[in-house]
Amino acid sequence: MTVLEQPRRTPPPQWHPRVDPASLLPDPEPYRLLGTPAARDLDPELLHRLHAELLRGRRYNRQATALTQQGRLAVYPSSTGQEACQIAAALALRPQDWLFPSYRDTLAVVARGVDPAQALTLLRGDWHHGYDVREHRIAPLSTPLATQLPHAVGLAHAARLKGDDTVALALVGDGGTSEGDFHEALNFAAVWQAPVVFLVQNNGFAISVPLEKQSAAPSLAHKAVGYGMPGRLVDGNDAPAVLTVLSEAVERARSGGGPTLIEAVTYRVDAHTNADDATRYRDADEVETWRAHDPLVLLERELRERGRYDEARVRAAEEAAEAMAADLRERMNADPELDPMDLFRHVFAEPTPQLREQQALLGAELAAEAEAGPATGTGARR
Incomplete structure (x- = not known):
């Protein structure tokens, strides 16, 4: 066959992306408000509330950490240095919205209205997580990494199908972005256009693994492009900036705009938990550098430079925080009254025959011990 006799090839159809990738890219630098000209437009009342x-x-984190040292808590993953992310997450939501926290987000749970002692129930080693999820619209604290993210997407998608005016905000650490649940959640959220916001608190380390050994992406916010949702990058220690970015994403989701991935660049000042020795994988100079960028330091500086720092209001806030810590100490120092029959409650809506049999056996053992009295050495359990 000669060249002239070869069949004409049909050119492939021109490909057009469904979404302009450039519109999804985060800014090259984290978004900031404090210390910029835009800070002059911030409401002073909002700054005082955030402060x-x-x-x-901060007082809550310190008191909870002290409780672990006293043996009153089994473990506590401190969020010292990350408080701006936690507070902003709670304030960005409306009452009908849902919060899906990770194990380090106890402060966000408290800021949304849960009793400070109840928020620590799970970390105390109790059999439940301490608060009514439906009353507060807060999912249980999630210890397995990123497993709360698909749950948030499912709830948000269901709310959208029902026509509810509800947004889900899911919190996760930088380590959680290496989990398969992270990928599945973001993929489904984007495909379904679920009203959900993902806040990644990039505090530098997944326990002892630094971010550069987890991801080669320019930023974690850049991962949003691959799923077809916008990515936002924000200074996680700038409280009004985090609140602004979160609020915009929440309202975008509420209005039908779909999900957003937000990376808040922050730092874990304390160790991973009280069981971790952070000096093995980072040096003191790095920690001190970040202390100068502490969220409290940044906000106090802004208030002082604008002549808005109110000594009386600050003193009142400190006294309220101290009263909260004192109440928390007193309540956590009391031994809980435990009922062994709780082992069988809330397992199934209708107990199985095997569960009822086990419950009867334990009931008989407890009755026999009570009849025998404490002299046997097995009564009066706690």
Whole structure:
């Protein structure tokens, strides 16, 4: 066959992306408000509220950490240095919205209205997580990494199908972005256009693994492009900036705009938990550098430079935080009254025959011990 006799090839159809990738890219630098000209437009009342919440959050972290040292808590993953992310997450939501926290987000749970002692129930080693999820619209604290993210997408998608005016905000650490649940959640959220917002608190380490050994992406916010949702990058220690970015994403989701992935660049000042020795994988100079960028330091500086720092209001906020810590100490120092029959409650809506049999056996053993009295050495259980 000669060249002239060869069949004409049909050119392939021109490909057009469904979404302009450039519109999804995050800014090259984290979004900031404090210390910029835009900060002049911030509501002074909002700054004072954020400052009071940060003071309370810092005191809460310190008191909970002390409780672990006293043996009153089994473990506590401190969010010291990350309080701006936690407070903003709670304040960005409306009452009908849902929060899906990770194990380090106890402060966000408290800021959304859960009793401070109840928020620590799971970390105390109790059999339940301590608060009514439906009352507060807060999912249980999630210890397995990123497993709360698909749950948030499912709830948000269901709310959208029902026509509810509800948004889900899911919190996760940088380590959680290496999990398969992260990929599945973002993929489904984008395909279904679920009203959900993902906040990644990039505190530098997944326990002892630094971010550069987890991801080669320019930023974690850049991962949003691959799923077809916008990515936002924000200074996680700039409280009003985090609140602004979160609020915009939440309202975008509420109005039908779909999900957003937000990376808040922050730092874990304390160790991973009280069981971790952070000096093995980072040096003190790095920690001190970040202390200068502490969310409380940044906000106090802004208030002082604008002549808005109110000594009386700050003193009142500190006293309220101290009262909260004192109440928390007193309540956590009391031994809980445990009922062994709780082992069988809330397992199934209708107990199985095997469960009823086990319940009867334990009931008989407890009755026999009670009849025998404490002299046997097995009564009066706690």
